[in-house]
Amino acid sequence: MNAPATMDHDRSRPAHDHYDLVVIGAGAAGLVAAGGAAQLGARTLLIEQHRLGGECLFTGCVPSKALIAIAAKARGGAPIDWAAAHRAVHGAIATIEPHDSPEVFEDFGVEVVFGHARFAGRDAIEVGGRRVTGRRFVIATGSDPAVPPIAGIHDVPFNTNETIFDIAERPDHLVIIGGGAIGCELSQSFARLGSEVTLVDVGTLLPRDDPDAVAVVRRQLVADGVVLHESVKIASAAGGAGAVRLTLADGSVIAGSHLLVAAGRAARLAGYGLDIAGVASTKAGITVDKYLRTSNPRIFAIGDCREGPRLTHAANQDARCVIQNALFPFRKAADYSALPAVTYTDPELGQVGLTEAAARTAHPRVEVLRHDFDHIDRSIAEHDVRGFLKIMAVGNKVVGATIVGAHVGELVALLGFAVSGKLSLGDLANHTYAYPTLSEVIRFAAEKPGQARLFTPFMRRVTGLFQKLP
Missing domain, CATH: 3.30.390.30 (FAD/NAD-linked reductase, C-terminal dimerisation domain)
Incomplete structure (x- = not known):
């Protein structure tokens, strides 16, 4: 979240037992919802298990775009220094992280609590031994990397976007499962940084996009040295650190030093007591209506955890919509028809x-x-x-x-x-x-x-x- 002008608030204010709005999750969606609500005068509680900023800041948009920029320079002839690239990626994160600090949101008037939140009823939640109630709740728990059902995959050391930016050395040969945006972006970046890269997908690259446009991207990936295996079935995965293997349905084997699973995202729903709160969900995420209300009208769901598009700017749009719907009697429907x-x-x-x-x-x-x-x-x-x-x-x-x-x-x-x-x-x-x-x-x-x-x-x-x- 790009923080608006800081407002002065007393950080020593006591904790409360009841809030106008309780927000669970401090990624892009949760931060915008909590910060906006508090600045409008609502008593707001923000609960986060780990650190403010979420997937986009630490393991998604920010590090990937930093790596893409470094890789573009390497393609232009700049010397390839993996340690320097690693520092630059994490330097970008460190520069942006203070924008999402607890102090910033406390200045907005948000009470920030670290801990695991679990619903204790349709209008109550427990966190860190506290039980609090709320007029309205917002679930913004985000998503996790999805792991495809490939035999042996969980016995093989693999990376996801949550770990790939932390590897200390450049992979000699990176094998990527998944030809979506993450797989395409990182395959090109690592190839330009000097790794051998093989990308494997059960379908075609970027299947939701225009095939003519995808063909332009595909040609450039191949020109950059990415080896593509599209529309193939992966039968099994095996190997250990530094030596991983994928066996395809036709019996051929793809071997590499590192494996990256980039096969989409899965809504993060387990452990929050959604059933206790009467919140319905499917494999696609929490079910919401056009106003982003769940099956419990007191509770809204926004961002990656709800059914719908999983993009940071979609989460931001959700949050702005739900601020109005949760705090005021007039409603605003979520509209993704012009979502870029x-x-x-x-x-x-x-x-x-x-x-x-x-x-x-x-x-x-x-x-x-x-x-x-x-x-x-x-x-x-x-x-x-x-x-x-x-x-x-x-x-x-x-x-x-x-x-x-x-x-x-x-x-x-x-x-x-x-x-x-x-x-x-x-x-x-x-x-x-x-x-x-x-x-x-x-x-x-x-x-x-x-x-x-x-x-x-x-x-x-x-x-x-x-x-x-x-």
Whole structure:
């Protein structure tokens, strides 16, 4: 969470037995919910087992993006120093960590308690020998790395995103299970840092994304030296430290020095007494309605622990929504229709709204407007013309956008405004973009329908008639 201006509060205030809002979990979702509620004047308790900041800060977004940046420099010819890379990754974490410190949130007015929380009833919770009640509760317990049901996997030393950034030496040969965002990002980074990398997946890379865009990313991974095994079944895992093996269903063996499991996330639900509180859940997470309420209307669930998208900015959006719903009588529904998603490979792949395939299914009259970066002057000047933009439009309404290319994650926000309905296709076409920038790709794609209607023999005749006027 990016902390707003600090407010002065008395840190010596006594603990209470009843709170307006009790938040369980101090990752991205929990921090935003607790900090916002307290600054609005609600008596707020935040309970965390370990440290404030959550997966994104310590084992997810921050370290992975730091490693990606270091790997990009290595690809550009910078010397590869794993110890320096390790220090840089943890230096980024250490720099950001104070933004999420207990002192910051105590200044907001939050009471911060460390310990394991467990529901003791539908409106009560126990932590550290205390029993407290609350008007409303927010479950923000996050998620854990999912481990696929592969024979022998638990007998093999493997890493997840929770441990891979702590390894002291660069892996000689990193084998990765999972071709999602984490698997793709880290496969490329470790390959650029000098490791042999083999990526294995039961399906295809980035299966939720546009296949044309994924093909651009796939080509670059291969160019960087990543060996891909897509749409294969892993029969078993075996080996020990420094020597792991995956046996595929066809009998072939993939051997490496280290194994990384990057096969998705599983909601963290066990041990919180959800059944005692009357909170229903499935394998996908805690069941919530459009207002993020659980089956117990006193209790909300936000972020990775609930059913729905598992992205840090989705968790942040959930928290802002639930502050309103938990504290005030007017309701705000969660809306993920314009939620952006970016895979931070090089090139980056961004998506907001519907993909081409989904848009064609939902809207038979959808128009797909594509413009490639090899027709963008900035891309040509920088000798990097990989990728393209697709805008999916129904009339003047943008229903989705896919973009793949260098640094395109920075362009997704503007496309998201269009998908949300705040900008029309015409707005995107008529906006003035700085030259030369990558953002011009948006104008070139968006103006295609208008140009097709404007630059016609009829309009040439009309123009000619007007030129005869005095």
